[in-house]
Amino acid sequence: MDTVYFDNNATTKVAEEVLEEMKPLFCQLYGNPSSMHTFGGQMGRKIRQARQQAAHLLGCEPAEIIFTSGGTESDNTSIKGTLAAAPNKRKVITTRVEHPAVLAACRDLENHGYTVVELAVDKEGRLDLAELEELLDDDTALVTIMYANNETGVIFPIDKIAELVTGKGIVFHTDAVQVIGKIPLNLSKSNIDLLSLSAHKLHGPKGVGILYVRKGTRLTPFMVGGHQEAGKRAGTENVPGIVGLGKACELAAQNLEEENSKVKYLRDKLEDALLKKCPGSRVNGDRENRLPNTSNISFEYVEGEAILLMLDKFGICASSGSACTSGSLEPSHVLRAMGVPFTSAHGSIRFSLSRYNTEAEVDYTIEKMPPIINRLRELSPFVAG
């Protein structure tokens, strides 16, 4: 077996159909959409089409979509742009389990005199909405809460949260990088003001993403320069990237059903088998409200990096919340926020699947994993025998 890729929450394979759409845009159709000549100007139509494809997937108006360089830019723009548009308000609410693109941006605000409140999560990784409701006040400029967690796959009740927050006249942003294409979304029926997504998590190219801005939301541009994206995001459009993203959105809309049936079946098969075959293992995160492709399993008394390296020898790609994989010395901030004990946190492995995975790959991993865990436990001073 060649490469078994179970790290789709990190990045995904570019779909062949996406690449085909992008190919002519490098050497043949390379014009600048802002140009007056037909050669460049025709690219505007390509971008319009991509905007429609994305709007269709998200259930919003094409005019509500701004193309960006990816999830991190969309997150930063949402946070900084919202605060700049509301200079009288000094409070931001987020959670302890956000992606660093949001968490670091929020923590940086503290150095500029903002109050940042980070909501705690329970053992299953769930939020307490009553606590959030209590915190919403006139001084709150923004609430930013991820749609689903990248490490555990736990989905937050975002529609309910958006209703709660916007009902008080507060702007609500969600980092939806992990959910797009995995669960259905209809922004026209939701109260979300701002939403970030990234192409490379849904079989599109790297370096391009979307910031959804609900009509009427006040946002100060983050990138200034030319008049692109209706003055909301300057910089010559990444035409091949945007076209690729549009196609990826179209495919995602078509494959939503498969994502929730085939991918979920494979994930469940892998998870159930590993839990059964590896004693001392447990799933991290609420299994009821979870992305269909993600499984985060802790193997007690072994360390995640060692597991990954042994998996790597068999061509199996996964990731870990262990400290040793990140260069930091403490395990994942998400698992710590959930109160996962150290015995488990260091040995956590995340498998994240996609529609390109096969049952044979799952069976292969089910066969290879238990001996790896047993071998590392033989080495561990915390396991008798």
Added chain:
Amino acid sequence: MWEYTDELKDHFFNPRNVGEVENPDGVGEVGSLACGDALKLTFKLDQNGRIMDAQFKTFGCASAIATSSVLTEMIKGKTLDEAAKITNKDIADYLGGLPEQKMHCSVMGREALEAAIENYRTGGKKKHELEGRVICNCFGVTENEINRVIRENNLTTVEQVTNYCKAGGGCGGCQGEIEKIIEEIQGDKIEEIAAPAPRPAARLTNIQKIQLIQQTVNEQIRPALRAHGGNIELIDVEGDKVIVAFRGMCSQCMLAEYTMKDLVEAKLREFVLDTLFVEEDKDSTQQPHNHRG
């Protein structure tokens, strides 16, 4: 992905001397589950006082396992005096080098060896104990240990110290103290390597003072409070009076034994001006809390 040498990968995939020696003469146990790595080293001596057999059990990443494996190979056949001379650098060199962020694995190996030798020499009575003042509370690293890695490996930055013994890699609250220890030991060398930090002017302007206070709060105080579920906000500065508000402190917080005001005041006096004093903002209790419990 880490750049591991072939020697290291070989020792990880094919570790030598795994297990525990029966009726060992020396036992060394260091590390813990919480820290993310732990090593138990056991050895037996022959009639001539040479290490006849050595075995290990390790919980940890690939480099922790490989350094343990190589350590057992290195000490076999040596007398205890010879073995005691092995440094963490020797262990790393034996593997063809370690990534900088993984040097603490080689230090763990050397510590386990020392603990095992000490255990033998005290007739099995003594277990490894922390000696000296604890500087890094997150990973339980003492001043002695920090001193030693700095000297043995000629370290000049806090980041290096963190890579070698983990100190300063948790909440980061002790990084100022580590910097001082480095300065004490390497004082002359640091000046050779980097230009000395600009000395603060004899008298700070108001703007400089406030900036320095904000910087100290951001870098020296907030990380330590955050690690224990709390936070601090700088409200205002009036002359030497620094007005702050505390957020969401836990009652079971390790730092609760100090009054927060004293701790902040001490840091500000250390890093800014020794005439500063701290007052808590009266309205702060009406502010939202960052932490339940």
